[in-house]
Amino acid sequence: MTILLLSAAVPHATTDLARHRAVHGALPAIGRRDADALIAAVDAAGLRGRGGAGFPTARKLAAVAGARKPVVVVNGTEGEPASSKDRLLLGRQPHLVLDGAVTAARAVGAAEIVLVAPAVTHAALARAVDDRTARDEPDVRLVAAAEGYVAGEETAVLAHVEGRPAVPRLAPPRPAERGLFGRPTLVQNVETLAHLGLIARYGPEWFRGAGTPERPGTTLVSVSGAVARRGVHEVPVGLPVDEVLRLAGGPSEPTRALLVGGYFGAWVDGAARPALTDRDLRPHGASVGAGVVIALGATACPVRTVARLASWMSGQSAGQCGSCVNGLAAIAGVLVRLADGDGTPDDLGLLTRWIAMVDSRGACAHPTGTVRMIASAAALFADELEDHAHHGRCATCAAAPIDARERVAA
Structure with missing residues (x-):
């Protein structure tokens, strides 16, 4: 099984900076002249957002790059109740998330990063921020995430950071045009940024070594419901759902259906078991979404x-x-x-x-x-x-x- 995001993970503990760098090495220096090449590499890698919408990451970077006083907002709100992948990364792999945020900031020319995350993860994140002493890294500000399903929508996140109710606003303007306090803003999901930090190190071809041509890389999947072991698993995009369930110890009873993609997802017949790609899920009306699979057992109405x-x-x-x-x-x-x-x-x-x-x-x-x-x-x-x-x-x-x-x- 291909492991990219969790290769430095320590069971039930936070990966410190020393172990993180022992596995991945230092984050490459990225100057302003390198920004265009970095965005091109992200485009070649085919990285898409892992927060649910699947928008091409390179396009979001390019939309903010070169703007006046841009800011990067890390969206770790994770309002989807069946998902826990972002909390896992924030609590156990904070340096990988920070690497991605710093990479994004350097790509768009931002001097400030706002990291919005559940309060339970702040202790690990604060230690990680304090450990990073590089003078050329942007300032990082921690903000406790708001609670609620819609609070994770990117404009709701920005409203919350500004001190207003965490509810979505009508667009346009998009955050890239007028975001946090009116500044051009890049809002990216935690897992997306973690992948970005690795692509900056290893390049697009390495990233495409897992997944499918249409959706390269791995993805974190939160598996729950009628399975032996609920939890988060890193899998190559395109892995059959049968294999995803096997990683969770297999079904705890015959499977009537699967809710794929989270509460915004769709129900798939338990006998279908498609591959975990948007193309294979589309005939069932589903998509990978936020990386959620909930098994409905045959004994549940x-x-x-x-x-x-x-x-x-x-x-x-x-x-x-x-x-x-x-x-x-x-x-x-x-x-x-x-x-x-x-x-x-x-x-x-x-x-x-x-x-x-x-x-x-x-x-x-x-x-x-x-x-x-x-x-x-x-x-x-x-x-x-x-x-x-x-x-x-x-x-x-x-x-x-x-x-x-x-x-x-x-």
Whole structure:
């Protein structure tokens, strides 16, 4: 198995600067004249963002490079509840993240780095920043990340750093044009920057030694649900999902479905087991996204599971538009009624109609991403939804002990 990001990792401990440099060596010096060559190398490497959207990293760098007083913001908010990869890197591989942030700052000409991360990681990060005594490195400021799903969206991160509520704003202007306190801003995910620091050392061909031609490199995948061992695993992009589950000790029971890509992802039939690439996942309506795989076991009612997810996502609305505040609440309400056995066949029609009404509307991607996940569930779990609508429960519910059939609404 190819290991790039975690090659210097020490089990259950933070990798210090000495070990980090013993494995990877010192970060190469990058002057202003080298910036264009570095961005070209990142472009040749094919690095794409690992935060969910998969945007080409070189294009983000180029959009800020040469601007007046740019700033680099490291986005370690990780609002996706099923993901823990960024917290793992921040807590155990802080120097790799800092290498990437420094590389990005040198590429765009920034003298300041703002590192937004959960407070639990700040002790390790502060020690790592203090250990780095190079005079030519930009200043690093730590900011505790805001909580909430939408708080990880890049404009919400910037709003939080500015002292405002961590909610997304309408774009344009994009952060590259007018970001933190009006300055041109590069916002990059933690894992993306960790890869960037390695590409600066080893070059694009080395990076392309793993993954696929379309999506080179490795990716960190947070695996949870009905598996033997929940956790984060580094895998080459393109690894079959079967192999990802095997790294987690294998399924703990027969797999009914997989939620791939996180709460903004899509449900995939458990028998399909595609490769972990956007191309292979696209026929299933899914993408790699934030690198999340959740296994739904055969003993779990899918209607109840989706109702819980929909209710949680409805509660994460930024409250900026009706399609999100009212639409998601209405859809979650239908799913909860069906899950609790209080629904009717008419609710299935409401569910279909309201999903279409909410899709692609709103001030940010929250309603669209949420209904994408729900729509994929409605298609994959159509039989179970029909059973709940007509009989109040499905075969899985009927087989569960009575004390396990708690109401979702409770």
